[in-house]
Structures are given as structure tokens and as C-alpha cells.
Amino acid sequence: GIHIVAAFTHKLQSVLFEMGTDTKGKELVIGPEVLRNIPLNNHMVTGDAMFTQRKICEQIVSRDGGYVFTVKGNQQAVEEAIRLYFADVPWKAPVQTDRMVTYWKGRKEKRIIRMSNYPQLLSYLNWPGLTHVWECTREVKRKGQTTTEVAIGIASFPQELENLATAEKLNQYLRGHWSIENGLHRTRDVSFNEDKATIRKGKAPQIMAALKNLVISILHRGTVRSFPTAFRRFAAHPEELFTFLGLTEVQIA
Secondary structure, eight states: OOEEEEEEEETTOOOEEEEESSTTHHHHHHHHHHHHSOOOOTTTTEEOGGGGGGGHHHHHTTOOOOEEEEEEEGHHHHHHHHHHHSSSTTTTTOOOOOOOEEETEEEEEEEEEEEEEOOHHHHHOTTTTTOOOEEEEEEETTEEEEEEEEEEEEEEGGGGGGGGOSHHHHHHHHHHHHHHHIIIIIIHHHHGGGGGGOOOOTTTHHHHHHHHHHHHHHHHHHOOSHHHHHHHHHHOOOOHHHHHTTTTOOOOO
């Protein structure tokens, strides 16, 4: 199948730019190309651990942008150093903390962020643009069951955004990144039944994915809360769709 790398805005819940590949693993090849096509100056980029790469971080900071990335096994030495640091924080080391609790459809999620700019650790890691390391403990309670996971990562706040270098803001960035799963991926799977799609030949899958992302972006910009409801409403009253799109001069024969 086709693999899409998309730049998705947290606030607007919209796709800014996307590229596709039919070869799994090439996301790291087209990722930098996606970044080249979006504004980075004084913007923060979040991404999965796959994109925690030196060259990608260099690309971001060279254009005066910042980043928040999770660190996992693909950067084992960095991961181990950060986990050891938070397991036994040095005396008087600067650590900010923030706690956030959210509720969604019977699920309670508590996130505790610890964030630090300890100079000795930053110097040891020697990572492009690195200004902070962080640890996020997520506790999820649903239907009487509790799961806990501890993620760690790196962050870079450009000089113009130093006032945003707080644990509270970092918590918001992480929550915004995880919202992509509901705002984009889950919407395509549930509302568009993408997993059941039978389009397989040529560039058709990529074209359809791009069209779905476009529709999702437009509906999010229009603050649509329920996609199935919107689909049914616009199918029954197409004139409302034209009004929604700003096409007020369209006449339906």
C-alpha cells in the first residue's frame, strides 16, 4: 500500500503538505522533502520517534524552527542517557513539572511532564539544536483498567520562542501531536472506511489519500465536529455544502 508523510497542524487540524511512497521505510527519505515545503521559522515541529534523526533536526534548526520528538530504540544511546538522568536527577538540576488530566468517552488520561535543560546532559548528548530533554508519564484509566507508559524525548526551542519553553507548553505540544491519531488517521479509517478501500493500482491510492486529507482539512477548518453527520447532511442538502464552501453563486438544476 501507499505510505503518506503529511505535515499536519495541531491547531487548525489541517494538512499543510504531503508526499507518498509505495515503499515502506522510505518515510525518512521523503520526510525532509515535506519539511522543505512548509514554513519552519519560529514554528515547532513534532514527530514520531522514526523522525528523531540528526539530519532532520539540523534541517529544522537551520531554518530557525524548533522541535519536540520522542526518543526510542532507534537512538538507543540518547534514550538510555535521558532515562538514566530522570531516574536519578542530579542535585539542584533544573526540572520543570506539569500535570494534565483529560477525559474522553469514558477514558481518563493523566500526563505528568518533567522537563530539564541540564547543561552537562545537553553537552553530553551533543544533538543539533537541543535545548531540553523531557519525560512524559501517561496513565490511562478505562473500564476499570489502568495502563501506564513512560515516554522520553528531546526538544529544541528557538530563541524567539524561549517564552514557550515550559513544561506546561511542552505537555500541550505532546497532546497536540497525539491528537493527530484522532484528527487524521482515525478519521480516514472510520469516516472514510480507508481500511476497506479496494483502490490499489498506480497512483490512485495516493490520490485518494490526498483527496481525503483535503476534505478532512476543509471540514476541520469549518469546525465540523461530526463527520458522519456532516456527510449525511450535505448529501441530503447539497446547497448547504456549497454555502459551507463559500460557493454562494452555484445553482442546483
